[in-house]
Structures are given as C-alpha cells and as structure tokens.
Amino acid sequence: KDFDGEFGMVALEQLFVLQPRAKKVFGYDKGEEHGKAHANVHASAFAGLFDSVFQMLGPDLEFIEEILEQVGRKHKSMGVSPSFFPFMGQAVIFAMEHYLARDLNDEEREAWEEVFDAISGDIVKQILK
Numbered sequence: 080k081d082f083d084g085e086f087g088m089v090a091l092e093q094l095f096v097l098q099p100r101a102k103k104v105f106g107y108d109k110g111e112e113h114g115k116a117h118a119n120v121h122a123s124a125f126a127g128l129f130d131s132v133f134q135m136l137g138p139d140l141e142f143i144e145e146i147l148e149q150v151g152r153k154h155k156s157m158g159v160s161p162s163f164f165p166f167m168g169q170a171v172i173f174a175m176e177h178y179l180a181r182d183l184n185d186e187e188r189e190a191w192e193e194v195f196d197a198i199s200g201d202i203v204k205q206i207l208k
Contacts, residue, residue: 083130087122089177093170094163101163132198144201151205161203168195 095102105121107114128150135143172191176182183191 081123083126084119084123086174086178087124087126088119090125090167090170090174091118091122093173094167097169098163098166100160101166104157104159104163129198147198147201148205151202154202155206155208159206161206164199164203168192168199171195 091105102108102114105114105117107118128146131146132143135146172183172188172195175191
C-alpha cells in the first residue's frame with residue numbers, strides 16, 4: 080500500500096477544494112488525465128519530503144534547509160504561488176485528521192501548523208527570490 084501517495088493525494092484534493100487555482104500548477108488545464116498523473120507523482124514526493132525532514136531532525140538542520148531551498152527553487156520553476164501554502168497547510172491538517180479518523184485537538188493543531196509553517200517558510204523564501 081502506498082501510504083505516501085494516498086496521504087499526499089488526500090491533501091492535494093483538499094488543496095484543490097480550498098484553492099482551485101492550484102490545479103493549474105498540476106496541469107489540469109491540459110486535461111484531467113494529465114493533471115491526475117502529475118498530482119499523483121507530486122503526492123508521493125510531498126509526503127516523502129515530510130517523512131525525510133522528520134527523519135533528519137537533529138543537529139544538522141543546515142542540510143534540511145538546503146533540501147527545502149532546492150524544493151523552493153523547483154516550486155518557483157513550476158510557477159507555484161506563495162499564496163497557495165496556507166491552503167496547503169490546511170490541507171495537510173485535513174489529511175492527518177482523515178487518516179487519524181479524528182479531529183486534532185487545539186494543541187496538536189498548533190504544533191502541526193508550526194511544523195508546516197517552518198517547512199513551507201524555507202520553500203516560500205526561495206519562491207520569492
């Protein structure tokens with residue numbers, strides 16, 4: 080079972096509900112099949128990025144920052160708007176609650192929002208350069 084891909088797709092589908100303009104970045108303007116194929120690839124990569132960041136937490140934060148800078152440059156080249164990131168943060172929370180089969184409490188939600196803000200902050204910095 081491809082948990083990364085499934086988690087990522089739940090998050091992306093929620094992103095598209097919250098911010099339909101994001102679908103264009105994934106090529107949905109070129110057709111549903113094209114968009115879904117691109118979204119599926121991104122879904123696994125997105126969830127894998129989170130997994131990698133958590134596994135690398137520790138004394139070598141510079142390495143994580145370098146990875147996030149590369150991700151930011153890639154997002155910039157794809158035309159991703161920084162305005163999509165708050166919606167993606169909400170979509171990640173939605174996906175977590177979906178897989179946990181419960182709502183996050185206020186403390187959990189705040190913690191995950193901080194994590195997402197830290198990760199996305201480094202990515203957005205590169206988009207804005």
